[in-house]
Every structure is written in structure tokens, then in C-alpha cells.
Amino acid sequence: DAGVIQSPRHEVTEMGQEVTLRCKPISGHNSLFWYRQTMMRGLELLIYFNNNVPIDDSGMPEDRFSAKMPNASFSTLKIQPSEPRDSAVYFCASSLSNSGGTDTQYFGPGTRLTVL
Amino acid sequence: QKEVEQDPGPLSVPEGAIVSLNCTYSNSAFQYFMWYRQYSRKGPELLMYTYSSGNKEDGRFTAQVDKSSKYISLFIRDSQPSDSATYLCAMTLGSNFGNEKLTFGTGTRLTIIP
Numbered sequence: 001d002a003g004v005i006q007s008p009r010h011e012v013t014e015m016g017q018e019v020t021l022r023c024k025p026i027s028g029h030n031s032l033f034w035y036r037q038t039m040m041r042g043l044e045l046l047i048y049f050n051n052n053v054p055i056d057d058s059g060m061p062e063d064r065f066s067a068k069m070p071n072a073s074f075s076t077l078k079i080q081p082s083e084p085r086d087s088a089v090y091f092c093a094s095s096l097s098n099s100g101g102t103d104t105q106y107f108g109p110g111t112r113l114t115v116l
Numbered sequence: 117q118k119e120v121e122q123d124p125g126p127l128s129v130p131e132g133a134i135v136s137l138n139c140t141y142s143n144s145a146f147q148y149f150m151w152y153r154q155y156s157r158k159g160p161e162l163l164m165y166t167y168s169s170g171n172k173e174d175g176r177f178t179a180q181v182d183k184s185s186k187y188i189s190l191f192i193r194d195s196q197p198s199d200s201a202t203y204l205c206a207m208t209l210g211s212n213f214g215n216e217k218l219t220f221g222t223g224t225r226l227t228i229i230p
Contacts, residue, residue: 109157110159
């Protein structure tokens with residue numbers, strides 16, 4: 001299995017530009033998570049989907065951030081307009097969730113975003 | 117105050133030493149406690165998890181949970197250079213942590229010196 005695939009691996013952009021991060025979960029997984037990791041705040045959950053439906057977006061910092069999951073094999077996280085404080089590593093994770101299960105979340109390699 | 121506190125380190129120890137990594141938390145409702153290992157430029161991977169209070173051992177790794185003190189630990193015996201990584205603690209309110217929010221500590225960067 002290829003694992004969770006994220007693209008791009010690195011993104012450098014200028015303040016005000018739109019940024020789109022992409023994620024392909026592990027085939028057959030039905031939950032998908034977007035996290036952001038910074039030195040100061042650590043790893044924080046932004047939003048997660050179950051069966052393509054957003055379940056909890058309380059971690060999305062503000063309206064500049066949006067996430068979609070149009071089908072079971074693809075998700076995007078968009079930042080518009082981007083700001084320097086958005087610079088971080090963004091991780092996507094997926095899992096196979098079932099009632100009473102304890103399956104783990106499998107993380108992708110991350111996208112390192114730098115906003116100048 | 118963050119819900120989960122973890123000393124960021126860095127922590128450097130000689131090969132073969134016993135390593136102790138710790139987290140404290142404030143939410144007494146947390147039920148499952150996990151340790152993730154993250155190598156440089158990689159995503160976190162689950163090392164082990166523990167339910168409620170007690171110990172769990174997996175090879176050279178032992179996880180301890182003390183719910184009365186809201187304190188969890190990870191011990192690494194006979195540490196190896198390949199153990200050099202950032203270790204993150206994480207917690208959940210329920211058991212279905214494939215489908216619920218993980219609350220992470222900030223991570224402790226560990227280096228094992230050959």
C-alpha cells in the first residue's frame with residue numbers, strides 16, 4: 001500500500017496568494033483528518049471527515065481556511081488569502097473507523113508551507 | 117494553558133541508556149493515551165497506546181498512565197541511535213480513535229548518541 005499521499009511536499013508562496021494542499025487517503029479508509037504542526041503549538045487538528053462528510057471543523061482557524069472531500073479518495077485544504085502566520089507543516093491522516101474500533105490514524109508525509 | 121503539556125527537550129542520552137519521556141494533562145475525561153514517534157521530515161506513526169491507568173510493555177518500550185496525577189510516561193530501555201526522533205503524546209476522550217479528535221503534546225525531540 002502506498003500510504004497517505006500528500007502534494008505538494010513543499011510550497012513557497014507570497015502573502016495574499018491562494019494555496020491548495022491535496023491529500024489521497026489510504027484506499028478503503030473512511031475517515032480523513034487535516035492537522036497543522038508548528039514549533040509553538042505542536043500538532044493541531046483542523047478538520048476531519050467521516051464518509052466524506054465534515055464532522056468537526058472547530059479547529060479551522062478562520063474563514064480563510066476551507067476543506068473539501070468530494071469523494072472517498074481525495075481531499076483538499078485551501079487557504080485564501082495566505083498569511084505568513086500560516087507557515088507550518090500540514091499533515092493529512094486517514095483511518096478505517098468502525099464502531100468500537102481502535103484503529104489508528106495513518107499520517108502522510110506532510111506539506112511544508114512557507115508564506116513569505 | 118494547553119490541555120496537554122510536554123517538555124520539548126531536546127533530550128540527548130548515550131546509547132544503551134534508559135529514556136523517560138513524560139506528559140501531563142488537564143482534562144480528566146481523557147481515556148486513551150498514545151505515544152507517536154515522528155522521524156525528521158516524516159509524519160507521526162503510532163508507537164503504542166494504553167487505556168486508563170496502568171502499564172503496557174512492548175519490547176523495549178513501556179507506557180505508563182497515572183490518571184490520579186494526570187501524568188503519562190514512555191520509557192525506552194537499551195536506547196538505540198534508531199530511536200532518535202520526536203516523541204509525541206496524544207489522548208482521546210473515547211476508544212474509537214480512528215474516528216475522533218487526537219489531542220497532542222508538542223513533542224520531545226530525542227537524540228541517542230552512539
